[in-house]
Amino acid sequence: MARECMRLVLLLIVHLGLTYGSRRANLLRSHADMVVVNPPAPEPSGLCEAVVTPHGYPCKEYEVTTGDGYILSLQNIPRGRLQKGIEEGKRQPVLLQHGILMDGMTWLLDNPDESLGYILADSGFDVWIANTRGTQYSLNHQYLDPKKKAYWAWSWDELVEYELPAIVGFVHTQTGQKIHYVGHSLGTLVALASFSEGRLVDMLKSAAFLCPIAYLSHMTTPIGQVAAKAFIGEIMSSLLGIPEFNPKELVVADILTGLCKQSGFNCYDLFTSLTGKNCCLNSSTVELFLKFEPQPTSTKNMVHLAQMVRNGILTKFDYGPAMNMLHYAHFNPPVYNLSHIPNDLPLFLGYGGQDALSVVPDVQLLLDSLKFHDVDKLSIQFVEDFAHADFVMGVTAKSIVYDAIIAFFNRHY
Numbered sequence: 001m002a003r004e005c006m007r008l009v010l011l012l013i014v015h016l017g018l019t020y021g022s023r024r025a026n027l028l029r030s031h032a033d034m035v036v037v038n039p040p041a042p043e044p045s046g047l048c049e050a051v052v053t054p055h056g057y058p059c060k061e062y063e064v065t066t067g068d069g070y071i072l073s074l075q076n077i078p079r080g081r082l083q084k085g086i087e088e089g090k091r092q093p094v095l096l097q098h099g100i101l102m103d104g105m106t107w108l109l110d111n112p113d114e115s116l117g118y119i120l121a122d123s124g125f126d127v128w129i130a131n132t133r134g135t136q137y138s139l140n141h142q143y144l145d146p147k148k149k150a151y152w153a154w155s156w157d158e159l160v161e162y163e164l165p166a167i168v169g170f171v172h173t174q175t176g177q178k179i180h181y182v183g184h185s186l187g188t189l190v191a192l193a194s195f196s197e198g199r200l201v202d203m204l205k206s207a208a209f210l211c212p213i214a215y216l217s218h219m220t221t222p223i224g225q226v227a228a229k230a231f232i233g234e235i236m237s238s239l240l241g242i243p244e245f246n247p248k249e250l251v252v253a254d255i256l257t258g259l260c261k262q263s264g265f266n267c268y269d270l271f272t273s274l275t276g277k278n279c280c281l282n283s284s285t286v287e288l289f290l291k292f293e294p295q296p297t298s299t300k301n302m303v304h305l306a307q308m309v310r311n312g313i314l315t316k317f318d319y320g321p322a323m324n325m326l327h328y329a330h331f332n333p334p335v336y337n338l339s340h341i342p343n344d345l346p347l348f349l350g351y352g353g354q355d356a357l358s359v360v361p362d363v364q365l366l367l368d369s370l371k372f373h374d375v376d377k378l379s380i381q382f383v384e385d386f387a388h389a390d391f392v393m394g395v396t397a398k399s400i401v402y403d404a405i406i407a408f409f410n411r412h413y
Contacts, residue, residue, distance in 0.1 A: 099185025
């Protein structure tokens with residue numbers, strides 16, 4: 001396997017170097033040689049205007065600035081379509097945190113009767129939707145330019161240290177209440193790591209994790225395994241100087257294509273190759289997904305996730321022994337110890353048998369870390385037919401998963 005990965009690395013360096021080099025050369029052509037085929041796309045109007053208010057829901061846009069200067073977009077759906085029940089300001093707040101290569105649209109992709117964001121609002125909750133740095137509605141920074149390398153010098157460590165505390169703190173201050181938290185994929189990882197360090201728990205009522213990510217060494221997505229073991233993220237960052245991982249950009253698309261060609265995988269359906277065989281997506285949801293997603297992340301973030309695949313443990317970013325000494329005063333990066341999560345924090349974990357990212361053996365490792373958790377504070381749901389996207393886009397997710405989450409929240413009100 002090691003020899004095959006080395007061969008793949010060499011082939012990809014040649015393939016990507018030539019491709020990226022030619023694209024960089026094209027950028028140096030004079031303006032007279034340029035032909036504008038399509039006018040520039042309009043600036044995004046915001047998630048509220050884009051999808052929420054057209055469905056008849058009230059929606060407010062907020063901005064939250066993190067301790068390291070990123071300006072994040074945050075949406076609030078304070079109530080459902082019908083003005084009945086608990087008045088605004090007294091509804092229980094719920095914060096929704098999306099996963100990797102996604103944004104807040106994650107929770108709004110299906111129709112209102114099938115999307116968790118709308119369902120929670122219609123069920124009497126005060127819904128808040130986060131958008132991670134670097135995504136289309138959270139591109140601003142106090143002084144960094146997203147077109148520059150320094151803007152993308154972060155991994156999920158910074159989401160743990162700066163971003164999630166800023167968002168949770170903002171919602172807690174705005175509502176004056178403790179919060180229910182829902183995370184999907186990377187949204188579970190940053191919360192688990194935060195809780196293990198004692199962050200945020202005093203502002204939360206409970207947390208629900210869909211497709212929890214704490215360990216990745218058993219994931220079954222072949223392209224993800226090869227990319228991690230062939231150090232593709234490091235090649236992109238160090239050799240090609242690509243700080244932003246944006247699947248919509250031609251350079252990153254070439255990387256994914258090159259991985260498929262050189263490794264012999266069929267990536268005609270890249271979505272399934274990465275997430276697993278989802279059982280319950282309809283065509284209109286997929287069309288809306290392709291319109292708004294995927295979203296960018298940093299290459300450093302992808303490297304950090306690849307380190308989890310290779311090392312099999314949950315640690316802060318590994319810079320190598322010398323740089324680790326500068327960052328952590330130790331040769332090895334510190335470990336996030338999940339057994340330190342408070343045993344009395346109500347947790348809901350939902351995972352699927354077809355998921356290629358949050359796979360059963362890795363979820364079992366997470367559950368082993370929580371073996372001393374209070375029994376009455378830990379709810380576990382396993383859905384054999386569900387893959388990674390079914391939990392946030394599946395047409396049957398309401399009856400199978402969301403109703404169970406709402407019941408969980410109501411038990412820990």
